[in-house]
Amino acid sequence: MKSLKELEEIKQRTLDSVNLRKERTGGTRVVVGMATCGIAAGARPVLLAFLEEVKKRNLGDVTVSQTGCIGVCRLEPMVEVTRPGEEKVTYVKMTADKVKRVVAEHIVNGHVVTEYTIGAAE
Amino acid sequence: MEDISLHLLDLAQNSIAAGATLVEFYIRELLKEGCMWLKIRDNGKGMDEHQLNQVSDPFYTTRTSRKVGLGIPLFRASAEATGGSLQVMSRKHEGTTLLALFYTRHIDCLPLGRPEETLATLIFLNPEVNFVYNHETPGRQFRFDTREAREILGKVNIADPIVVDWIREYIRNGIEELNGGA
Ligand SMILES: Nc1ncnc2c1ncn2[C@@H]1O[C@H](COP(=O)(O)OP(=O)(O)OP(=O)(O)O)[C@@H](O)[C@H]1O
Ligand SMILES: [Mg+2]
Numbered sequence: 001m002k003s004l005k006e007l008e009e010i011k012q013r014t015l016d017s018v019n020l021r022k023e024r025t026g027g028t029r030v031v032v033g034m035a036t037c038g039i040a041a042g043a044r045p046v047l048l049a050f051l052e053e054v055k056k057r058n059l060g061d062v063t064v065s066q067t068g069c070i071g072v073c074r075l076e077p078m079v080e081v082t083r084p085g086e087e088k089v090t091y092v093k094m095t096a097d098k099v100k101r102v103v104a105e106h107i108v109n110g111h112v113v114t115e116y117t118i119g120a121a122e
Numbered sequence: 123m124e125d126i127s128l129h130l131l132d133l134a135q136n137s138i139a140a141g142a143t144l145v146e147f148y149i150r151e152l153l154k155e156g157c158m159w160l161k162i163r164d165n166g167k168g169m170d171e172h173q174l175n176q177v178s179d180p181f182y183t184t185r186t187s188r189k190v191g192l193g194i195p196l197f198r199a200s201a202e203a204t205g206g207s208l209q210v211m212s213r214k215h216e217g218t219t220l221l222a223l224f225y226t227r228h229i230d231c232l233p234l235g236r237p238e239e240t241l242a243t244l245i246f247l248n249p250e251v252n253f254v255y256n257h258e259t260p261g262r263q264f265r266f267d268t269r270e271a272r273e274i275l276g277k278v279n280i281a282d283p284i285v286v287d288w289i290r291e292y293i294r295n296g297i298e299e300l301n302g303g304a
Contacts, residue, residue, distance in 0.1 A: 002295045007274040010288045014278050034247070036192045039132045040123055047243050055283035066247050068139075 017058060027061050028107050031080040034066040037073035042095065046077045049099035062107060075121060081106055090118040123196060125235025126160065126224070132193045133162050133220060134244055138251060140166025140218065145244070146254040147237070153260055156227040157206070158234075163219040169212040178210045197222065204228035238293035241266070242286050249281035255293060257300055264296035 032038070032047050050064050070078050075092035081102065082088045089112050091102060098116055105111045114120055123129050130147060137145045142164035150159045169177070177194045197220070198208040206223035224231055241255055245268060255266045271289065272280055279285070 002292050004270060004274065004292070006292075007271060007285075007288065010285055011275050011278045014282050014284045017284060034131075034135060036132050036135075036196065039128055039135075040196075044128065044131060044239055044243050047246070048239060051242070051246055051283050051286060055287060064246070 027084045029082045030062060030064045031067050033070045033076055033078040035069035037069055038076040041076035043077040045096045046094045046099055049096035053103040091116045092118045092121045125233045127235035127237045127240045129197045131240040131243060136193060137164035137166050138248055142166035144252045149257040151259045156225060158224045158226050160222045165217040168214045168216050168218055170214050174212050200232055203230040238290045241293055242290035246281050246286045249279060257297060259300045262300050264300050266293055
């Protein structure tokens with residue numbers, strides 16, 4: 001049985017990792033569509049994949065938030081990525097695997113994954 | 123929706139949109155009776171009578187108009203497909219409670235899915251909102267309350283990925299034990 005007391009230890013680990021932050025991405029913003037259409041299409045695993053990548057890579061300055069229906073339900077799950085000083089990029093029909101590539105190539109290295117963008121889908 | 127835990131995520135989004143600072147999930151599985159009660163309660167701004175009538179109308183179908191939304195009609199359809207039901211209770215400025223009954227042996231009953239992923243998602247996205255997850259099976263209970271977690275965490279953000287990941291495992295483990303695990 002796991003106990004809530006373990007959180008004490010997690011707390012310490014969190015404090016340590018904040019001090020060790022390596023990869024800097026300069027405040028990239030990630031927005032995931034989480035309306036009914038997005039959730040039904042698979043937004044939850046997409047969101048959790050971002051959480052996993054942020055944790056693994058210790059991306060302290062990436063903020064992940066949600067938005068309602070973006071209006072193109074058939075292209076959900078949709079994700080918007082905005083790097084500082086760059087234009088917003090909209091990715092469509094996202095999956096957890098696609099998230100890994102978007103984080104590695106776009107968020108960390110600055111190269112848009114064009115084949116997943118809304119432009120490529122239309 | 124593929125499973126009940128995705129419905130819970132979607133319904134909690136309604137609560138958050140209504141400005142709730144506390145969202146509580148109660149799941150009670152009655153194995154002998156072959157049914158499950160689900161309650162989602164929030165302290166958001168609630169609904170007036172007109173809104174409540176719209177979402178409570180059991181004959182309302184999702185086809186008629188988009189502007190009334192999909193979330194509640196879909197949840198109702200999932201419950202009714204098992205022979206169960208959905209009740210929506212709300213008071214303006216006080217909050218909203220949804221109470222659903224699912225007959226779990228019915229062939230069309232959705233699986234519960236992964237409530238721990240729903241809670242992890244909600245906590246990650248809404249660090250300022252408190253959540254309670256209370257799950258009971260005959261003779262057993264598992265309860266998680268973000269307010270207790272916050273007390274231990276002190277200044278550490280509950281939405282930190284490391285913390286959220288731990289909470290997800292904690293809830294997953296708790297549910298496993300309800301089902302006779304370890
Ligand atoms: N917990 C709640 N508190 C206050 N109002 C609510 C709550 N749940 C639902 N409502 C009201 O009922 C409406 C219908 O909800 P429903 O989930 O069916 O659709 P929606 O949220 O508007 O859109 P969708 O779920 O399709 O993204 C909401 O727009 C809101 O006005
Ligand atoms: Mg909704």
